[in-house]
Amino acid sequence: MEHGSFKDNSHATFTLGEEDHTLANAVRFVLNQDPRVTVGAYTIPHPSLEKVNIRVQTTGDPAKEVFKDACQELMQMNRHVRSVFDKAVTEYKAEEERKVKKAAEELQRQRELFGSMDIESN
Amino acid sequence: MESVVEEEEEVRRIVTDEEKLEAKNFNVFDLPDVPKGLPPHLELQRTRVVCEVGAPLHATGTIYSGAYISSGVDNSVNLENFSENFKVDVISLTKTDMVFDMIGIPPGIANAFRRILLAELPSMAIEKVFVVNNTSIIQDEVLAHRLGLIPLVADPRLFEYLSENDQPNERNTIVFKLHVKCPKGDPRRKVLSSELKWLPNGSELLKESAGGSTTNPKTHTSFSRSQDSFPEFADNPIMPSFEDILIAKLGPGQEIELEAHAVKGIGKIHAKWSPVATAWYRMFPEVILLKEFEGKHAEELVKVCPKKVFDIEEMGQGRKRATVARPRDCSLCRECLREGDGAIEGEAKSKGKAEAKGKREWVDQVALRRVKNHFIFTIESTGSQPPDVLFTEAVKILEDKCESVISELS
Numbered sequence: 001m002e003h004g005s006f007k008d009n010s011h012a013t014f015t016l017g018e019e020d021h022t023l024a025n026a027v028r029f030v031l032n033q034d035p036r037v038t039v040g041a042y043t044i045p046h047p048s049l050e051k052v053n054i055r056v057q058t059t060g061d062p063a064k065e066v067f068k069d070a071c072q073e074l075m076q077m078n079r080h081v082r083s084v085f086d087k088a089v090t091e092y093k094a095e096e097e098r099k100v101k102k103a104a105e106e107l108q109r110q111r112e113l114f115g116s117m118d119i120e121s122n
Numbered sequence: 123m124e125s126v127v128e129e130e131e132e133v134r135r136i137v138t139d140e141e142k143l144e145a146k147n148f149n150v151f152d153l154p155d156v157p158k159g160l161p162p163h164l165e166l167q168r169t170r171v172v173c174e175v176g177a178p179l180h181a182t183g184t185i186y187s188g189a190y191i192s193s194g195v196d197n198s199v200n201l202e203n204f205s206e207n208f209k210v211d212v213i214s215l216t217k218t219d220m221v222f223d224m225i226g227i228p229p230g231i232a233n234a235f236r237r238i239l240l241a242e243l244p245s246m247a248i249e250k251v252f253v254v255n256n257t258s259i260i261q262d263e264v265l266a267h268r269l270g271l272i273p274l275v276a277d278p279r280l281f282e283y284l285s286e287n288d289q290p291n292e293r294n295t296i297v298f299k300l301h302v303k304c305p306k307g308d309p310r311r312k313v314l315s316s317e318l319k320w321l322p323n324g325s326e327l328l329k330e331s332a333g334g335s336t337t338n339p340k341t342h343t344s345f346s347r348s349q350d351s352f353p354e355f356a357d358n359p360i361m362p363s364f365e366d367i368l369i370a371k372l373g374p375g376q377e378i379e380l381e382a383h384a385v386k387g388i389g390k391i392h393a394k395w396s397p398v399a400t401a402w403y404r405m406f407p408e409v410i411l412l413k414e415f416e417g418k419h420a421e422e423l424v425k426v427c428p429k430k431v432f433d434i435e436e437m438g439q440g441r442k443r444a445t446v447a448r449p450r451d452c453s454l455c456r457e458c459l460r461e462g463d464g465a466i467e468g469e470a471k472s473k474g475k476a477e478a479k480g481k482r483e484w485v486d487q488v489a490l491r492r493v494k495n496h497f498i499f500t501i502e503s504t505g506s507q508p509p510d511v512l513f514t515e516a517v518k519i520l521e522d523k524c525e526s527v528i529s530e531l532s
């Protein structure tokens with residue numbers, strides 16, 4: 001829901017329902033990184049109601065577009081986080097497997113070494 | 123008059139196009155002896171939280187992208203430089219716990235992940251309990267509450283949400299049965315979570331029908347096929363994550379017979395549906411020794427730290443020096459920053475030395491800082507899904523939220 005003025009569409013307040021600090025703070029951060037934004041802030045009118053008001057004021061561009069761009073950028077950052085994380089986890093798992101294999105090989109080698117040695121029986 | 127006009131004519135000359143271009147592109151920061159980037163104290167403010175004895179400084183980041191524009195430094199975190207600088211290092215990963223570092227991520231987004239992990243990731247938990255017989259001293263509702271908190275090994279992605287109008291079927295309900303008895307004459311016995319039996323064919327309790335029961339008696343669920351015919355459950359049956367959770371204790375002659383239905387939900391509604399035992403993050407600590415700690419002071423420093431962050435390094439000729447060996451373990455208790463109360467110097471005190479009381483001689487020589495945008499994340503799962511899967515799902519949920527906002531706006 002956008003509350004703005006019809007004449008000047010560079011200032012607007014967006015009300016999101018069923019959202020809380022989780023999304024609002026993340027979007028606020030990305031919004032403030034945009035150089036077109038002069039005011040990017042959010043407020044939660046009452047903690048019992050699940051509503052967030054996000055205020056966007058820009059230097060001329062329509063506030064809706066700027067807000068949409070911020071959400072879009074947040075989405076892409078998340079995708080990037082996911083891909084980097086997945087890669088790191090696969091690498092870690094591969095590394096662990098390698099270590100386990102190496103330890104097993106080492107153990108096997110030691111066993112063979114002891115087996116081949118002559119042990120004097122008492 | 124004439125001499126002035128002559129001077130003007132000498133000064134006036136043709137400015138070439140090249141010179142015009144040079145003048146246009148001139149940037150004072152390109153000059154050879156102008157230092158690039160921010161001066162070190164501003165760089166400290168921008169990238170570190172300084173932990174003083176009283177309170178942290180520079181904790182709120184300057185998130186405004188043009189904060190340092192006059193120094194020519196771009197403070198923005200847009201997609202390009204985020205993609206370049208973002209790194210993840212997995213420190214440890216087991217079936218239930220995971221510790222990993224996220225470097226270059228803004229704190230608002232890291233907090234969003236934490237909040238989603240705790241409250242908005244779905245999982246399965248017992249919601250409805252049909253009690254047939256309960257003669258134990260644990261009341262029905264207390265028993266039902268305890269059953270709800272038992273973590274179950276069931277992947278919530280394979281199930282759908284059950285709303286009020288839906289019929290409970292094999293796609294949205296898991297049915298468990300608990301029937302335990304303590305015979306008379308036996309000692310008191312414990313009822314553990316291992317006694318919860320999974321019923322893959324659905325509920326066995328018959329519903330009371332209003333008229334005469336000439337038609338097929340209905341149960342409380344309508345399973346069209348058995349759940350263990352699904353490939354996912356064929357080899358790993360659904361059961362509680364831990365076998366030894368104590369549900370109730372029965373005295374001789376007491377009995378509990380009930381059926382429990384588990385459904386999908388999220389932690390926001392009730393904490394039993396939170397798939398993590400907990401998830402938290404801390405910022406990466408940085409410990410800097412501002413002066414050389416030698417000899418007696420080095421030993422004091424090493425003894426003071428409860429997390430053993432410092433180590434003694436032998437320098438030859440019997441001289442010892444303190445080094446920061448494990449800054450990662452620092453819990454920021456600020457013991458090394460406090461003025462001391464004469465406790466360490468206790469031995470000296472008993473020997474009667476006057477300097478033993480009060481301040482340490484090396485106050486303010488340790489700098490405790492935290493690196494912004496570098497978080498050490500710990501995720502402890504309850505067992506239904508491995509922690510790396512949980513984190514991936516949490517990121518997906520944040521993406522979905524953004525998408526729903528965008529579609530609402532369009």
